[in-house]
Amino acid sequence: MNTLVAQYLHAWNTTDAAARKAAVAEIFAADAQYIDPLIEVAGHDGIDAAIAGVQAQFPGWVFTLAGPVDAHHDQVRFTWELGPAGAAAVVVGFDVAIVRDGRIAHVYGFLDKVPAAA
16 A cells, blocks of 8 residues: 555646646546545546646645555555645645555545645
8 A cells, every 4th residue: 555655645746747647547446536625526537637736726845645654454544744845844634545456446635734825
């Protein structure tokens, strides 16, 4: 699961549209769903659009893993941080992902730290 989480965060950090679409197609099931307090999308196109939207809102910011990956059966949870490259994180959250056939089928995101201006 560590590799899948690394690939997931890489997809969120990939700004080249074609490379991001390829990454999304590689790690997410075709009918995957992503749900957090601000976004609810499904399918590769929906997930790609959500990632592109976050990148547009926070240009130059990067997602990093902020602790150990915890997994059992076909589920994984991990904490992530988002902020300007090389600077302290501004946003902190954690995701729970359900994996089916080696790909992410569902992501349930939670936001632990979000500044009022974001």
